[in-house]
Amino acid sequence: MIIKNKFPKGFWWGSATSGPQSEGRFNKIHDNVFDYWFDREPEIFFNKVGPNIASNFYNSYKEDLNMLKEIGLNSFRTSIQWTRLIKDFETGEPDEDGIRFYDEVIDECIKNNIIPVMNLHHFDLPVELYDKYGGWESKHVVELFKKFAGTAFRLFGDRVKYWATFNEPIVVVEGQYLYKFHYPQIVDGKKAVQVLFNLNLASAKAIEEYRRQDLDGKIGIILNLTPSYPRDPENKEDVEASKFADNFFNNSFLNPAVKGEFPKELVEILEKDKVLWEATEKEMEIIKNNTIDFLGVNYYQPRRAKMREIPFNNEEGWMPDKYFENYEMPGRRMNPYRGWEIYPECMYDISINIKENYNNIPWFISENGMGVEGEERYVNEEGIIEDDYRIEFFKEHLEYLYEGIKEGSNCFGFHSWTPIDCWSWCNAYKNRYGFISLDLETQKKTIKKSGKWICEVSKNNGF
Incomplete structure (x- = not known):
């Protein structure tokens, strides 16, 4: 076999999931915003399937991690979950079962020669902190x-060498405060901008705490980069529109994370529109001095932008x-x-942008994948899903x-979303992404054709 694309030595071939999307609510002592929302409005979730299982x-991590090893993954x-690990939010005191569970998961990864990468926030704010303080609108929640983070580093930092503070923090801003696809479905541009700042501050403070503990690992952030392309690259207004979208949705987290400062043009616009966040000089210093060691990039789709053709309705308040x-x-x-949109060329554009404009920081693809509904149509006689479309999708992007x-x-490195079909917020199990299929009725897990393919890719460090 000729390996045409041979990746660098030690390259990560892995996959990503999250606590709230895979564990189930077993023995969890607090509810997050999605638990709370599902308990009250199950009909919002596809087929009324929630995060309970x-x-x-939580129960099958040993078998699951064994399957990840079987398909050749070397990182995961x-x-x-804040709501599983922490008993007392105000003091950061941990829960015994939470400690036991994450200890065992980490040890099991290491036993299987899988590098554990641990992220601290995946859209799963404790609902109690939303009710009490307004969640990410509050600087007190940033402190909590x-x-x-400090508790997690202290308990697991001896074995976990790669940490991420947040997964896709811009989605918290979009989903909760602009476009109503996450609880509490508020539309408030000014609050959205403050939350955007507070999330950047929370990430920097967690990094500061990690370094204070003097651990010998690395800490980064996971950002979903959705590069903006102008409708007409020759049209000045289209170019300006796409530049603003890039600054708001990508660079508002990418610049502070890597460079310690916000994009200047974005700050000027927010200031002019009287929606700029409230921040102290000390907070700006914390962001400046606590940049990331590495970057995770979730890439699914590009954004195509054009100048506004329909006048913006100011009566509804500020919106990007x-x-x-x-x-x-x-x-x-x-x-x-x-x-x-499927646009694999973007992988190259992201690579070059990071190289040329972001100090060529070490980075990896932390999510990329193709969600497909009704995959049972592709089951062969042996009961295996022949997901050739997924293999083609990955090949093109790689x-x-x-x-x-x-x-x-x-x-x-390259991590797919996701190793085993997982629960996906309001979409529940509508679209499946895994290398391994999950039967919801029986919880039986079966390796798909793509799982066998990634095993070969990992073995050959290329394809």
């Missing part, structure tokens, strides 16, 4: 997050949409199940990533 990782990202409109490019390739690496971009 998810993929049962999940998250530590730092305490939670004031400065752009989304553009549907004719002839674009689509994943019809998710409604997302080829463009490889081109970026060849040109010197400092990428050290």
Whole structure:
């Protein structure tokens, strides 16, 4: 076999999930915002399937991690749930069962020669902190997050060498405060901007705490980068619109994380519009002095932007949409199940952007994947899902990533979303992403064709 795309030595071939999407609510002492929302409005969730069982990782982590080893994965990202690990939010005191569970998961990863990558926040704010303080609107919650992070580092930092503070923090801003797809479904641009700042501050404070404990690992953040392409690259207004979208949705977290400062043009616009966050000089210093060691990039789709053609309605308050409109490019390739454009070329563009504009920081693809509905249509006689479409999707994306690496971009790994079909917020199990399928009725897990494919890729460090 000729390996055309040979990746760097020690490259991560892995997969990502999260605590709230895989563990189930077994023995969990607090509810997060999604637990609370599901208990009250189950009909919002696809087929009324909630997070109660998810993929049962709390009970089956040994078998599950064994399957990850079987498909050749050498690294695995999940998250530590604030609502599972911490008994007392105000003091950061941990819960015994939470400690036991995460201890065992980490030890099991190491036993299987799988590098554990632990993330601290995956959209799963404790609902109690929302009710009491307004969640991420509150600087006090930022302090409590730092305490939670400190407890996690102290308990597990001897074995976990790769940490992430947040997964896709911009989605908290979008989902909770702008576009109503996460609880509590508020539309408030000014609050959204303050939350955006507070999340950046929380990440920096967690990094500061990690370094204070003087542990010998690395700490980063996981950002979903959705690069903006102007409808017409020759049209100045389209270019400006796409630049604003890039600054708001990507660089508002990427710049502080890597460079310790917010994009200047974005700050000027927010100031002019009187929606800029409240921040002290000391807080700005904390963000400046606590940048990341590595970056995780979740990439699924690009954004296409154009200048506003329909005047923005100011009566509804400030929204980022004031400065752009989304553009549907004719002839674009689509994943019809998710409604997302398929554009693998973006992998190369992200690689070069990080190389040229972000100090060529060490980074990895922390999520990439294709969600498909009704995969049972593709089951063969042996009961295996033949998901050739997923293999093709990964191959195309990896080829463009490889081109970026060849040109010197400092990428050290690729994680798919997700190892085992997992629960996906309001979509529940509508779209499946895993290398391993999950039967919801029986909880039986079966390796798909793509799982066998990734095993070969990992073995050969390329394809």
